[in-house]
Amino acid sequence: MRKHGKQIKIYDNKSKMVPSLxxxxxxSGLKSGMTISFHHHFREGDYTTNLVLKHIAALxxxxxxxxxxxxxxxxEPLIELIKAGVIKEIHTSGMRGKLAxxxxxxxxxxxxxIRSHGGRARAIEAGEVKIDVAFLAVPRCxxxxxxxxxxxxxxxGSLGYAMVDAEYADTVILVTDDLCEYPNMPASIKxxxxxxxxxxxxxxDPEGIASGATRYTKxxxxxxxxxxxxxxxxxxxxxxxxxxxxxxxGGASLAVTRYLREAMIKDGIKAGFAxxxxxxxxxxxxxxxxxxHLFDVQSFDLVAAASIAKxxxxxxxxxxxxANPSNLGCVASKLDFVILSALEVDKAFNVNVMTGSDGVxxxxxxxxxxxxxxxKNTIIVAPLYRGRLATVIEKVTTIITPGNTVDVLVTERGIxxxxxxxxxxxxxxxxxxxxxxxxxxxxxxxxxxxxxxxxSFEEQVVAIIEYRDGSVLDxxxxxx
Amino acid sequence: MRKHGKQIKIYDNKSKMVPSLxxxxxxSGLKSGMTISFHHHFREGDYTTNLVLKHIAALxxxxxxxxxxxxxxxxEPLIELIKAGVIKEIHTSGMRGKLAxxxxxxxxxxxxxIRSHGGRARAIEAGEVKIDVAFLAVPRCxxxxxxxxxxxxxxxGSLGYAMVDAEYADTVILVTDDLCEYPNMPASIKxxxxxxxxxxxxxxDPEGIASGATRYTKxxxxxxxxxxxxxxxxxxxxxxxxxxxxxxxGGASLAVTRYLREAMIKDGIKAGFAxxxxxxxxxxxxxxxxxxHLFDVQSFDLVAAASIAKxxxxxxxxxxxxANPSNLGCVASKLDFVILSALEVDKAFNVNVMTGSDGVxxxxxxxxxxxxxxxKNTIIVAPLYRGRLATVIEKVTTIITPGNTVDVLVTERGIxxxxxxxxxxxxxxxxxxxxxxxxxxxxxxxxxxxxxxxxSFEEQVVAIIEYRDGSVLDxxxxxx
Numbered sequence: 035m036r037k038h039g040k041q042i043k044i045y046d047n048k049s050k051m052v053p054s055l056x057x058x059x060x061x062s063g064l065k066s067g068m069t070i071s072f073h074h075h076f077r078e079g080d081y082t083t084n085l086v087l088k089h090i091a092a093l094x095x096x097x098x099x100x101x102x103x104x105x106x107x108x109x110e111p112l113i114e115l116i117k118a119g120v121i122k123e124i125h126t127s128g129m130r131g132k133l134a135x136x137x138x139x140x141x142x143x144x145x146x147x148i149r150s151h152g153g154r155a156r157a158i159e160a161g162e163v164k165i166d167v168a169f170l171a172v173p174r175c176x177x178x179x180x181x182x183x184x185x186x187x188x189x190x191g192s193l194g195y196a197m198v199d200a201e202y203a204d205t206v207i208l209v210t211d212d213l214c215e216y217p218n219m220p221a222s223i224k225x226x227x228x229x230x231x232x233x234x235x236x237x238x239d240p241e242g243i244a245s246g247a248t249r250y251t252k253x254x255x256x257x258x259x260x261x262x263x264x265x266x267x268x269x270x271x272x273x274x275x276x277x278x279x280x281x282x283x284g285g286a287s288l289a290v291t292r293y294l295r296e297a298m299i300k301d302g303i304k305a306g307f308a309x310x311x312x313x314x315x316x317x318x319x320x321x322x323x324x325x326x327h328l329f330d331v332q333s334f335d336l337v338a339a340a341s342i343a344k345x346x347x348x349x350x351x352x353x354x355x356x357a358n359p360s361n362l363g364c365v366a367s368k369l370d371f372v373i374l375s376a377l378e379v380d381k382a383f384n385v386n387v388m389t390g391s392d393g394v395x396x397x398x399x400x401x402x403x404x405x406x407x408x409x410k411n412t413i414i415v416a417p418l419y420r421g422r423l424a425t426v427i428e429k430v431t432t433i434i435t436p437g438n439t440v441d442v443l444v445t446e447r448g449i450x451x452x453x454x455x456x457x458x459x460x461x462x463x464x465x466x467x468x469x470x471x472x473x474x475x476x477x478x479x480x481x482x483x484x485x486x487x488x489x490s491f492e493e494q495v496v497a498i499i500e501y502r503d504g505s506v507l508d509x510x511x512x513x514x
Numbered sequence: 515m516r517k518h519g520k521q522i523k524i525y526d527n528k529s530k531m532v533p534s535l536x537x538x539x540x541x542s543g544l545k546s547g548m549t550i551s552f553h554h555h556f557r558e559g560d561y562t563t564n565l566v567l568k569h570i571a572a573l574x575x576x577x578x579x580x581x582x583x584x585x586x587x588x589x590e591p592l593i594e595l596i597k598a599g600v601i602k603e604i605h606t607s608g609m610r611g612k613l614a615x616x617x618x619x620x621x622x623x624x625x626x627x628i629r630s631h632g633g634r635a636r637a638i639e640a641g642e643v644k645i646d647v648a649f650l651a652v653p654r655c656x657x658x659x660x661x662x663x664x665x666x667x668x669x670x671g672s673l674g675y676a677m678v679d680a681e682y683a684d685t686v687i688l689v690t691d692d693l694c695e696y697p698n699m700p701a702s703i704k705x706x707x708x709x710x711x712x713x714x715x716x717x718x719d720p721e722g723i724a725s726g727a728t729r730y731t732k733x734x735x736x737x738x739x740x741x742x743x744x745x746x747x748x749x750x751x752x753x754x755x756x757x758x759x760x761x762x763x764g765g766a767s768l769a770v771t772r773y774l775r776e777a778m779i780k781d782g783i784k785a786g787f788a789x790x791x792x793x794x795x796x797x798x799x800x801x802x803x804x805x806x807h808l809f810d811v812q813s814f815d816l817v818a819a820a821s822i823a824k825x826x827x828x829x830x831x832x833x834x835x836x837a838n839p840s841n842l843g844c845v846a847s848k849l850d851f852v853i854l855s856a857l858e859v860d861k862a863f864n865v866n867v868m869t870g871s872d873g874v875x876x877x878x879x880x881x882x883x884x885x886x887x888x889x890k891n892t893i894i895v896a897p898l899y900r901g902r903l904a905t906v907i908e909k910v911t912t913i914i915t916p917g918n919t920v921d922v923l924v925t926e927r928g929i930x931x932x933x934x935x936x937x938x939x940x941x942x943x944x945x946x947x948x949x950x951x952x953x954x955x956x957x958x959x960x961x962x963x964x965x966x967x968x969x970s971f972e973e974q975v976v977a978i979i980e981y982r983d984g985s986v987l988d989x990x991x992x993x994x
Contacts, residue, residue: 039516042640045843160522178843215756216848217787217807219829226834226841276695307697327697349699354706361706363525363658368696 038161041204043229050231051177055089055209058230059167062205066096067122068166071199074104074127075171075183075190075332079242082171082209084111085234091120099123101163103154103195103353104398107131108242116142125163127151128388128398137496138394140512145495148388148510150434151331152357152364152404153502155198159354159361162504168203170196171237172223174212179228180221183333183350184343185212189240191333191342192312193222197352200227211237222350244335251285255446259286259415262467263373263444264293268301269465270458272370272410276306276326280366280405283311283334284375286415291315298324309356309365310372310401312338312348320345329365331356331401357404359502366401369409374402376416376443378430381472383437383452385414386430388499391423393431393489393513395497403435404502411441411458418445423486424479426450426472431489432499433508443472450475490514518641521684523709530711531657535569535689538710539647542685546576547602548646551679554584554607555651555663555670555812559722562651562689564591565714571600579603581643583634583675583833584878587611588722596622605643607631608868608878617976618874620992625975628868628990630914631811632837632844632884633982635678639834639841642984648683650676651717652703654692659708660701663813663830664823665692669720671813671822672792673702677832680707691717702830724815731765735926739766739895742947743853743924744773748781749945750938752850752890756786756806760846760885763791763814764855766895771795778804789836789845790852790881792818792828800825809845811836811881837884839982846881849889854882856896856923858910861952863917863932865894866910868979871903873911873969873993875977883915884982891921891938898925903966904959906930906952911969912979913988923952930955970994 052058064070070090072083083102088111090098096119104127105112113136115121124146129137137146149157157163172193173185183191188211200206200223208223208231217225251257263286267273279294281287291308292315298304307327308316314337319325321341328348333339342348357366366372377397378386385406390396406412416425426445441458443450448470451459462469491511501507532538544550550570552563563582568591570578576599584607585592593616595601604626609617617626629637637643652673653665663671668691680686680703688703688711697705731737743766747753759774761767771788772795778784787807788796794817799805801821808828813819822828837846846852857877858866865886870876886892896905906925921938923930928950931939942949971991981987 035522036519037522039519039641042515042517042840043842044840045847047847050843161519178848215786217809217845219807219827224835225843225845226838228842306695327699329697347699355704358706360522360524362523362708363530363705365697365705367525367527368658 052230058207058232062167069099071165071168072102073196076238077243078106079239081238086169097122101125105129134395140494146497148499150399150404150502151353151401155354155358156360158202165203167205168199171209175210176216176218178225180218180225181223187211189339191339192330192350194331195353205229256286258446260289263290263415268297277370278307279371280310282374287373287375290373317341366405366408371411372405372409373413376414380430383440384430384433385435386432389432406435406439413442415444418447418479419483426475426479532710538687538712542647549579551645551648552582553676556718557723558586558588559719561718566649577602581605585609614875620974626977628979630879630884630982631833631881635834635838636840638682645683647685648679651689655690656696656698658705660698661703667691669819671819672810672830674811675833685709736766738926740769743770743895748777757850758787759851760790762854767853767855770853797821846885846888851891852885852889853893856894860910863920864910864913865915866912867914869912886915886919893922895924898927898959899963906955906959
């Protein structure tokens, strides 16, 4: 099997600048039934997706398949476009808020397709999804299309997801609010990949990038979990000079970095690299010399976004370089440790980060299953229960990450180790960490909050969960 | 038409390190009749091509097509491999010395194919030539294959040609003499592209990279030509703040940079970027602030090779980014001026940089026709005659760059302007530069050194000259 080849075009020496989004859409040759893409580096601060789709709708173009790298609450206006027939299919990593509820209620004819970040890069590279036109918001670019994530008005840092679209989409339209002098170097997206450029007033709100999944917790329960997780890491043989790690989004997961820092200082150990969505605590580690390299597919806050432009060892990587399972070694494949959050974990260590306990879509696949499968040690951090709902349960509502790729579950009430990791059981049993069985955790959660009533679903599939290799891992059904 | 897609492979988590070249060749699945590639960043200092081919021959593999980015005198051992049937076809930018003579004498069954640097990138991207195995010498890499041009033992700076091979070859084998700690960042070739890595004692002699085409002239004739060329540039409207230029290899061409520097200092004008094979004078301009950016597809000396690793505005680019005519704008397409050498120039402004006046191959296509077609102003610098041979003649022996892409010919005895550039004729006639007709130059040369006897050729084609767009531009015939 071969990589999908982008259409070969020849530069005509004409200006790539187009005065309006409307004209750019026209020039792109976008027609009803085509596939378009966006990136989600601005997270809740994204203005561009809604704006572009509004213009597309106004031109009477319909039946589109949209494949944004992810969707957030801010994309609520898509509901009207689905109703109006402008959007026919959605492929995304996740979605939240009203749009997610709308989809969960079964209002789309075709189920949406959920892909991990690595799985999306794989599918695009393999030509399983072909992007006709990519609309990519970039904080800075020059008149030829050399683009980067730090601009005069807006900043998103890494453009890792957008880099894949720029490489494979047949037509690439950049949308920017900072047109700079040629050449804009170093460039995340390169002039050889770009067809048209539109300058608008504001592409996004940089404050939005730190919203949602990337809060800094002060919750004592989460801090306890983070401390446990950090102690699990430091007890394992891979924790040594030059080790590597990733901490996913979510309060406890992010807090692990801070505990790990203390351990590294105490032990005089430095990490070789940290990977993933990059946050301020990781940048601090880099600048203090406790991490030698940061690989950044997505900057999770403004400190990280600024760091990528100034720290020589803070490296931008594409989603394919990050986590694509179908290449000769994504960076995730070199991970010693990944620490990931969960909405639900079940007895088989399967993890759900997609649907709430009410069966409604409320999250994103992200790099969860990618890094879980890739890393030597996958540690899930989650409270045993949230409010009156158990997190550790018999069977997860939706499988995003298969249990055979999960090694340890850390809760505030005990740490469960996947039975297949007999080495970890032996090692961690020697510590004073509270090692328990996963069944004991399920029971404990039940005892505290009781067993939730089963959710009633209807027959209609509203979402298909693709595993990173393209196989169907699970389905989400319409709420009953 | 779509880009050729590299074979998709999945990393098996095994080590990519292979103990010997022989085993790497075996693992690559290389078979008789396949196509392999090399790069020429070490120029006359390249050890790897000969070494790899020796091992391939020892394994009994035959009938190979080799597509190095170029060949030099150091590749004389290929003669024996051609005779032995190991090498059946050669695609290259050029060749020199004994090998070039051997080819010119018609000893290969199939004519070699000569491509420009941009044309090679185009042909590979378009899948016109498919590389089964690329053997790429890299001065430094890590165990996963992240590779760069500056190592402990050897240095070649930019890996611009090799980057194309790494992106499109089905199997990529790196050959290095400096295996460093993971991750080797920033990387010119990335781990996702690399199958196997072999560590050997020495991949090349860095001193070799400054040899051959990149001498620094003290010849008064060449200095006069360079001064004239610099005065042509400064008389044109594109010479203003932010202008861009490239100076090709060859004494006079390289010397232009030095004269241009003086003019820029005097005029208080700074260049936006310089492109091409990068040399010390260009690095000086960057460090002094007279050029804002350097785009480097090939480092022509050790100062340039060192600069790329330390100067943030010295950017490595691939041959495709440099000069590929089939993408959305190679950097060459943004050139205001290119200054190029010539072995011969004729009345139609056609340029030969490939064959000597005796009809024997002795040069390389390089980026000559790429930049000539791309730049706004193409200036050829050449002495009117060399020894007893005229340079400016009725008809060039071999066309590498078509005359309709050449604007000005600068000799020490006068400057000829292509009649199609009436704007330049008007502008330059106002200066005190010695503007003459090309016919007058031909006549003058004839008067000084006489008319050379016509070369006698036989019917056998020994080389096909492909233009950058893939069309056949000319043929070289066997010497009679």
